[in-house]
Amino acid sequence: QCPWGAPNTTSISCSLADVMSEQLAKELELEEENAAFPEVVAVAEGPFITGENVDTSSDLMLAQMLQMEFDREYDAQLRREEKKINGDSKVSISFENYRKVHPYDSDSSEDEVDWQDTRHDPYRADKPTTTPRKGFIGKGKDITTKHDEVVCGRKNTARMENFAPEFQVGDGIGMDLKLSNQVFNALKQHAYSEERRSARLHEKKEHSTAEKAVDPKTRLLMYKMVNSGMLETITGCISTGKESVVFHAYGGYATEDKVIPQECAIKVFKTTLNEFKNRDKYIKDDYRFKDRFSKLNPRKIIRMWAEKEMHNLTRMQNAGIPCPQVVILKKHVLVMSFIGQDQVPAPKLKDVTLSSEDMKKAYYQVLNMMQRLYKECNLVHADLSEYNMLWHDGKVWLIDVSQSVEPTHPHGLEFLSRDCRNVSQFFQRGGVAEALNERELFNAVSGFNITADNEVDFQAEIEALEKMNEDHVQNHGKKLSMFSSDGDPPIFDE
Ligand code: ADP
Ligand code: MN
Numbered sequence: 115q116c117p118w119g120a121p122n123t124t125s126i127s128c129s130l131a132d133v134m135s136e137q138l139a140k141e142l143e144l145e146e147e148n149a150a151f152p153e154v155v156a157v158a159e160g161p162f163i164t165g166e167n168v169d170t171s172s173d174l175m176l177a178q179m180l181q182m183e184f185d186r187e188y189d190a191q192l193r194r195e196e197k198k199i200n201g202d203s204k205v206s207i208s209f210e211n212y213r214k215v216h217p218y219d220s221d222s223s224e225d226e227v228d229w230q231d232t233r234h235d236p237y238r239a240d241k242p243t244t245t246p247r248k249g250f251i252g253k254g255k256d257i258t259t260k261h262d263e264v265v266c267g268r269k270n271t272a273r274m275e276n277f278a279p280e281f282q283v284g285d286g287i288g289m290d291l292k293l294s295n296q297v298f299n300a301l302k303q304h305a306y307s308e309e310r311r312s313a314r315l316h317e318k319k320e321h322s323t324a325e326k327a328v329d330p331k332t333r334l335l336m337y338k339m340v341n342s343g344m345l346e347t348i349t350g351c352i353s354t355g356k357e358s359v360v361f362h363a364y365g366g367y368a369t370e371d372k373v374i375p376q377e378c379a380i381k382v383f384k385t386t387l388n389e390f391k392n393r394d395k396y397i398k399d400d401y402r403f404k405d406r407f408s409k410l411n412p413r414k415i416i417r418m419w420a421e422k423e424m425h426n427l428t429r430m431q432n433a434g435i436p437c438p439q440v441v442i443l444k445k446h447v448l449v450m451s452f453i454g455q456d457q458v459p460a461p462k463l464k465d466v467t468l469s470s471e472d473m474k475k476a477y478y479q480v481l482n483m484m485q486r487l488y489k490e491c492n493l494v495h496a497d498l499s500e501y502n503m504l505w506h507d508g509k510v511w512l513i514d515v516s517q518s519v520e521p522t523h524p525h526g527l528e529f530l531s532r533d534c535r536n537v538s539q540f541f542q543r544g545g546v547a548e549a550l551n552e553r554e555l556f557n558a559v560s561g562f563n564i565t566a567d568n569e570v571d572f573q574a575e576i577e578a579l580e581k582m583n584e585d586h587v588q589n590h591g592k593k594l595s596m597f598s599s600d601g602d603p604p605i606f607d608e
Contacts, residue, residue: 118291175330182334182341185214267292274298277305328359328382335447336361336380343367344374344442345449352459357419358383358516362457363449365441377452378441379459383420383516385413385446413446420448423516426493433490435483436511453504453511460506463540468505470545477541477549479510484537484559493518494526498533500540521560524584527576531556 192209200206270293274283283301286293293301328336339345346364353360359382365374420443427450430437438450454460468476480503487493495502495518502514519526534555541549550558553572557563562579566572 172330175333178334179337182337186341188214263294264292267294270295270298274301277302329385332382332385332447335444336382339380339442339444339447339449340366344369345378345380348380349457352379356384362452362459372441374441375439375451377454377457378449379438379452381420381423381448381450383416383446383448385416417446419516420446422518423448423514426491426515426518429491429493430487430512430515433486435486435491436509437515438511438513453506453513460504460511462501463503463505463510464500466505468544472508473541473544474546474548476505476510477544477546480537480541481550481555481558483510483512484533484555487512488521488530488559489561492520494521494523494530495533496526496529499536522583522587524580527560527580528573530560531573531576534559 192212196207196209268290271286271291274286274293277283336345336348340348340363343366346366348361348363350362351359352362361380361382363378363380365376365378368374424440424443427437427440431439438453441449441451443449452459463476484495484498487495493515495512495515497514497517498512502512504511504513519529521527521530523529531552535552538549538552538555542551553564553566556572556576564572564575566575
């Protein structure tokens, strides 16, 4: 017995004129929809599916991307229906619960959501019509029993509607589809396990591959940004470092609260911990992260690097220091404005040949930025060199601040003195006669007055200062006043 029932063979005859007018009506409807939702058309093709970036090696990922594409269209359709139903009515019905949510496409991060608790039981209200006790309905030759295949099959089909909203049952409900009990039970079981799977899927480990720039999960995350319209296209990779990969992207359309820059840089923090191990000391001793560090798993620590970069960039932005502007942070993926033009990133200071006049100008600008970074942002860059300064628009831009710390960090002053050494050497070698030596620069930036005239004594004094501060923290629970800049609010007040 075929569970799908016999095909309906009765054909409906209609005139050509009927077909034509129906088609015309459809076309008009489509036009109307397009006019109402132009953005849906604008991003109809994700750059990761088409074009040269196409990666067909992972069936799963392709399937997920296609699903996302489908979901997006489905959601758009849902929005249209919602709008149609609600019209101008003051009371509106939300279709939000019927939106497509797939486990890999969920914004909720793996830790917070308890799916079991937040979802209703889809199997409770599954009695559409009851068959009376006697076991049959109807009269005479129209009598049907509860075992009647057709009635039972239709009933089963109708019961699919009671599955969780995110479980796709297809368009069978609208057809005269008859499901046998066996098939229905299998589907029901599947719907149930699907729901629980979404919770488990979150916990699955991310596998990052060495040869690919980013792992599939990250690519999905990036693809989602394109899919949502926030980015228009991701054009390619700018830089592959040990700890991060940077991509160029064209910005999409603005949302209510955000204007997306025309060109963006996407910094993806690598999800393998190997390279991050030796960075422990930057973050472990940073009081801003102190309470959180011990409780975290490796993936969260990597997200914290991204978070740190975001917060540090924001501080710099507020102080008017030229740096990328933060657009959005999603997990370990940070989107910021692109320094450069037409996909060409601004050159690093180490790669650009400046006139002696520009070189001098750059030096004074860097000196000023270091001072403001210290005093106004309460930050030490901690990886400052000609590699992390870009030359763009006739000025120097600071980048790469995920490892930046506050001066009171237990090693903050050592980091600052290293920054000063790099900067001083670069500009002195670059022929800037006015450039301070590293110790003078250190004093000029920090406001300390360390008089040691040689490297060894200088370092010893710095370490003594750091130790003094640590002891003070131990004894008084706060930093030394000479370290702190006025009125800098702590970033993390959760
Ligand atoms: P890493 O930790 O890998 O050094 P960076 O933040 O320094 O990470 O980025 C690596 C490279 O990517 C930089 O040297 C620079 O060339 C490029 N880059 C990073 N951010 C931007 C940006 N906002 N605009 C343009 N280029 C960028
Ligand atoms: Mn860098």
